[in-house]
Amino acid sequence: MQHTARSQAAPAPRTGVWLVGARGSVATTAVAGAAALAAGLAAPTGCVTESPDFADAGLTPFAGLVFGGHDVVATPLVERAAALVRDGVLPAGLAEAVRPALEAAEREVRDGSASAGEPQYTTARRLAADITAFRERHGLDRVVVVNVSSTEPLPAPDPAFLSLPELDKALAASGTLLPASSLYAYAAFHAGCAFVNFTPSTGAALPALEELAHLRGVPHAGRDGKTGETLVKSALAPMFTQRALRLRSWSGTNLLGGGDGATLADPAAARSKTESKQRSLEDTVGHPVEGHVHIDNVPEMGEWKTAWDHISFEGFLGVRMSLQFTWQGCDSALAAPLVLDLVRLAALAHTRGESGALPALGFFFKDPAASTEHNLTLQYGTLTRWAAGAPVREAAEQPAREVAR
């Protein structure tokens, strides 16, 4: 077959993965997992892009991924991996086997802290320089910057967010304007890198940053990886619409331990997360629905999370019925393979010359950029057609609501 022939002829691409939050659980699991997959020590369970639907897309092989990143905490990846073994996320033998890969990534982690009082523009230049140096040091075809750091509060609106010249001007002054996730996006774009925001933080979701991405010709994807309750929601909510059953209420409680639980206990950060959860539901069913979403910090749960959702709906002649589900998952094990998927797909988009938000990657996100489609099956169809090289024009033919956000 033609595609296969070509991919055999060309050398496999080598892609850098620059992790913001490089010493966290998700990053550590991603580094360990990529090494295990490259070495054939584990099956690619949970890796969407290993499905036959992506076989001809020319994605970077796992062995072609090189890891580095920024962090502000000092615990090295090897120690984090040991904690993940204790918590049942990494098998003990595997963590030992991939130790060299963890150490290699550790050597490529740089301090992501801002110096006191320096303008954010200065910080961004330093961050971009770290990324560029990493790319050159390893002779990489390209680098994808992925935000897997802790969730931030949403910033207050600011006119400088709306235009790139205004933003540049504001960043040159002292003071903190951009949240860290957005400053990393700014730095990534300046370094000519694709950017993926796996968290509910702001990231690249500002008009000025969209402008910069187009200017630099780099793509970005986000935001808020769909790894649990919202994943199930996006599979279940269309059922009610398709069956003409009227949703009365949808209530959810999420019990989280680990770093994510602690961060989201900060009400401002939690609001950014719960807002994106509710938005996707109402987008899907087309009307407001009663109910609340809670995110509780329960430290003893460690890396594990449990979500309970209660859905009340009305059927024929007004009869009331209900559906409940309980999801018990391991956050890092759910997120890490998606991080690898997103790196491979963002690198593909970059290779193809796409820039700005990538609506075709909405499948992975609670709050997908440039798309309001939340039906998981329709998202999967869009993703696989895009990966197979369907013309850009087709994406432009999406329903108006997809781009009107």
Place this chain on the structure above:
Amino acid sequence: MQHTARSQAAPAPRTGVWLVGARGSVATTAVAGAAALAAGLAAPTGCVTESPDFADAGLTPFAGLVFGGHDVVATPLVERAAALVRDGVLPAGLAEAVRPALEAAEREVRDGSASAGEPQYTTARRLAADITAFRERHGLDRVVVVNVSSTEPLPAPDPAFLSLPELDKALAASGTLLPASSLYAYAAFHAGCAFVNFTPSTGAALPALEELAHLRGVPHAGRDGKTGETLVKSALAPMFTQRALRLRSWSGTNLLGGGDGATLADPAAARSKTESKQRSLEDTVGHPVEGHVHIDNVPEMGEWKTAWDHISFEGFLGVRMSLQFTWQGCDSALAAPLVLDLVRLAALAHTRGESGALPALGFFFKDPAASTEHNLTLQYGTLTRWAAGAPVREAAEQPAREVAR
């Protein structure tokens, strides 16, 4: 708009609904509901065909449906409706308001019992004559025969099931060859009527009956309406495949009261139902999955059913996670609007000259005829495209597995 103009010009079609099991809970709820909808007493919640996606298909309006049927029990529909009021299925005021419609349907119910010792061919002729007389008495454009009677055991295989001439010959002899649901399909086809099998019984799912349907130029749809656990399954199972999560086991327990619970307590009948449930799951994920499905008769639950499913799956690096759901629904309220939908759609297919199994109606069934697609969203897409008049050729382009069953 052109379609609207045409449908305004032509007189609205009048379609007979011949219910096998006409005095049961599903039938009674369907008759009461159709009258309530025709009179504007209730919103069409649960009626798929009232979605805007079907607005231009020229479906029979609710006011154009005329009800009759066969049954072997004597309790009149008005009494059954009173029991449904007590059980919370029908609102008290509504049951009173639609009493004339229930009485009208009651007058069109005929005894469906076979005479002792008569050949099944003789029985079938009498059943067909009842249906034909109903159509002529009311001057109907066409009649759709719908099986909503109790679930039967699956019959033992028989060579006469494989060819129409052999079947005709065998039915002329004395003895019971066909299960009742199949004899009704045989009678319906001979009467020139479309047939819908809402139950897990055999119905038209025999090669000889498929042959007869094509010969008589009538369509049929089935089997086993998807009203609870399997509906949720068909929304959830694709999620695991799309996310490359490996299903380890899927176990389910269904607690049912009412007539359906009692019937399915008969192990042979239950087997026909549990087999179709497991088949749809394995078709979706593409490999065998551990687990058992139970259907328990719990008489005190009346019309209500509760299903609990436990799903164990494996994610990245072998981490085991789980999802559970509990569905609490009212069987008749879930089934009745689908019966109305299926009547309207089968009548549409009949009008269009389609014959044999209708794969486009797989959306409604646990064990869809002529289709192995169980992804609810894909089924919905196929259904709406078909209803909008997409050419038959497109149906022929379905993947091979769709027709190879």
Place this chain on the structure above:
Amino acid sequence: MQHTARSQAAPAPRTGVWLVGARGSVATTAVAGAAALAAGLAAPTGCVTESPDFADAGLTPFAGLVFGGHDVVATPLVERAAALVRDGVLPAGLAEAVRPALEAAEREVRDGSASAGEPQYTTARRLAADITAFRERHGLDRVVVVNVSSTEPLPAPDPAFLSLPELDKALAASGTLLPASSLYAYAAFHAGCAFVNFTPSTGAALPALEELAHLRGVPHAGRDGKTGETLVKSALAPMFTQRALRLRSWSGTNLLGGGDGATLADPAAARSKTESKQRSLEDTVGHPVEGHVHIDNVPEMGEWKTAWDHISFEGFLGVRMSLQFTWQGCDSALAAPLVLDLVRLAALAHTRGESGALPALGFFFKDPAASTEHNLTLQYGTLTRWAAGAPVREAAEQPAREVAR
């Protein structure tokens, strides 16, 4: 048997039930239910005091209960009952049959509002006069005042709460010192009536009011009727202690509609309720436990509530396990029979000359007065022994923690 002989000889006692919140759902269900039980129209399901364990206690028969009360809303009980029929709490026929009883209670409802600017002492005198007039008008042996009104915020601490003379003095001044529930307790005690606080509001739980109860020789019981999540908690939590399993976290989410849901959406009121829920758990297991309790207002749920609890615990060699439960109940149907039970038992205590908090009635409450025992079975044993007339001295021999609160 001697007791039976005596209770046959003496005329059955007649007890007034003065409901604070007399037109609410709980009150309406209690009035309707008492009438239905007196007339033999319903079985006493949910009435603890109809168990054989209470047969010889000489309790007021249901036919001997006479209802009245205060409220600040105007919707009459008959209209409230109609709403309860629509919501599935009262059977339609029964509501019709007990209409005279609802109307009789309605005639005995007085306005509970305070006049603008009047000292609370003046208000209390008027409330007490209403109760006294009710007792005299009907020639009742005694009256039990029961608070079933909406949950209030907890008041800020005040020195006047600690001694009766100080409280009397403060109430004579203008301004609002006592929350309404406590003012009703004050009025009830002055009218020589027993008082039951079925809500999580403060009620009689102030040292000054305890002093008044002893002074007037009247008993009281409270607080916060155990009707759902906490009932199950008090049955389950001892299991972990008895089996030496270590609770790691206990998290709960309560979805409520109706009046209670709306009131508890006020964070201050909700805090009073969630605090009492957590206290009972930690009292039972003897150490702090992680987890949060949410009370969500979901108006569409009407009279129904759903609670989901997730319990994480540790077993042998540190293995982590979990238990989840979902409780789906009807608030008024759970509360109303307990209101009747508490009236009968408080009247019994009054007859026996007991005064102050009644620890033996802790079985009914989330936050039992004068007791920290939360094991439901031990509470039941204490209750039945007390009802059978076990000497007061035995109550004094309770473990120290029972009285040391």
Place this chain on the structure above:
Amino acid sequence: MQHTARSQAAPAPRTGVWLVGARGSVATTAVAGAAALAAGLAAPTGCVTESPDFADAGLTPFAGLVFGGHDVVATPLVERAAALVRDGVLPAGLAEAVRPALEAAEREVRDGSASAGEPQYTTARRLAADITAFRERHGLDRVVVVNVSSTEPLPAPDPAFLSLPELDKALAASGTLLPASSLYAYAAFHAGCAFVNFTPSTGAALPALEELAHLRGVPHAGRDGKTGETLVKSALAPMFTQRALRLRSWSGTNLLGGGDGATLADPAAARSKTESKQRSLEDTVGHPVEGHVHIDNVPEMGEWKTAWDHISFEGFLGVRMSLQFTWQGCDSALAAPLVLDLVRLAALAHTRGESGALPALGFFFKDPAASTEHNLTLQYGTLTRWAAGAPVREAAEQPAREVAR
């Protein structure tokens, strides 16, 4: 305190633990756990007898337990322990630390197979000789034989079960009369040992064996350790009775992997287990209750089990409500500490000269010998009073139903 003084003065007792099924998961976890507790490597979570309520009872310390047993499989304990580490039951470090204890127990395991054609009396003598030799070899004060082998089918009734002379005579003939669990009880009693039946198999629950236990002056306890669904049931069921709520149905599904799941997939064995589960519920609430209990073999679940129970009940004025729970536990981790508890308590009873069935140990069992009390709190009270040395006469004052089985 006097007791403490005595227990300090006397040498700590040394008790042999003879495990029937010595190489199974429960046995391996018990051996590993006892060693860990004796060495201070783990807290005694899950060990009931480490509660302060048992501090003065003079129980064998964990360091005083010596393990041996019979088995018919060859996989050594050390290998089984490795499998338990992989399945998350034993921490990896701990399994390594207690390896000498596992090897010591392994050396004391004897083949429990019967020789082809030999009379069961001959087999029993050989089994008893193994036990006696173990006791003498280690100079033990006494030995408790514990059945933790796979569940057997219930035997057909036989007159020889009813009297010891008849049983002795029948065993001397060739053929298989007693199920293995009962033959082990017979051998244990002949060897002068206490016997504990932790499984739902027959064990000592035959009149002829009760006769033998009294004759030999040895106690026994059983049957069917309460480690999951039934434990929760025995905590929850009394709540309904105490609150006068009427149970309508109680349905349960148990998903098990491991050896227990496979054994119980045999319908005859499962029946013995599900029968004992239902019996305890109906004993508690005092009337038959609708519903079914399923035990499913789901091999992928390994040592873990999940139980879902659905409870439907009726409250005031006939309102229907429900409670569901999901229990997710690790079978061996739940059973092993109870095995240690039972050994210590059975040894205590033996020391005290008690013989025959021990009703005070009903707390531990689904189907308690010589007791129909299933309320967990009442069982706990009975247990602790007995352990504290309450006179035997008190046990005789139990309600008649306790002994009338």
